[in-house]
Amino acid sequence: MFGGLSLSPGGAGLPAELAHIGRDPFDPEYELASAVRTIRAKRSGIKRVLLDQRLVSGIGNIYADEALWRARLHYGRPANTLSAKQARELLTAAHDVMVEALGQGGTSFDSLYVSVNGSSGYFERSLAVYGREGQPCLRCGRPIVREAFMNRSSFRCPTCQRRPRLSAR
Ligand SMILES: [Zn+2]
Structure with missing residues (x-):
């Protein structure tokens, strides 16, 4: 659904099509301190920043929601207001969620997301907020809410992840 394939002619260097993509947390050259500086320099809402593959790559909608819940942050909080x-x-x-998800074969939220041999990942059973609208927060018991976000959905706990007072946009 979100994938594509392109061919980059040439040698073994980094293809121009990929050069703008940020390092992902599993890259040996990824540095947490540097990623912290990068995201804190942005004024956009923190989830938009997490999803921006030019800054840190590999974090998608599901893992962003899970990471924000773990860190008790609202998705609209301006990134530059984070300590x-x-x-x-x-x-x-975010890194921990991705490690755990990989350990369980990924997240097969529907039949499109399966491994190359067609088997499902099991991480959806471990999700704390994503896809859990109306179900109790695992920390405080308040029902999880689903909100429209960038043509997709954001799931959060209204108590653990309060809306910021500043406008998120
Ligand atoms: Zn909660």
Whole structure:
């Protein structure tokens, strides 16, 4: 659904089509401190920043929601209002979620997301907020809400992840 294939003629260098993509948290050259500085320099809402593959790559809609819940942050919080500690906790949470998801074969939210041999990942059973609208928050019991976000959905706990007072846009 979100994939594509392109051919880049030439040698073994980094193809121009990929050069703008940021390092992902599994890259040996990824540095947490540098990623913290990068995201804290942005004025956009923090989830929009997490999804921006030019800054840090590999974090999609589901893992962003899970990381934000773990870090107790609202998706619309302007990234430049996060403390360095909050940004560190958020990026660490995103990394942890991805490690856990990989360990369980990924997240097969529907039949499009299966492994190359057709088997499902099991991480959807471990999701704390994504797809859990109306179900109790695993931390405080308040029902999880679903909100429209960039033509998709955001799931959050209204108590653990309060809306910021500043306008998020
Ligand atoms: Zn909660």
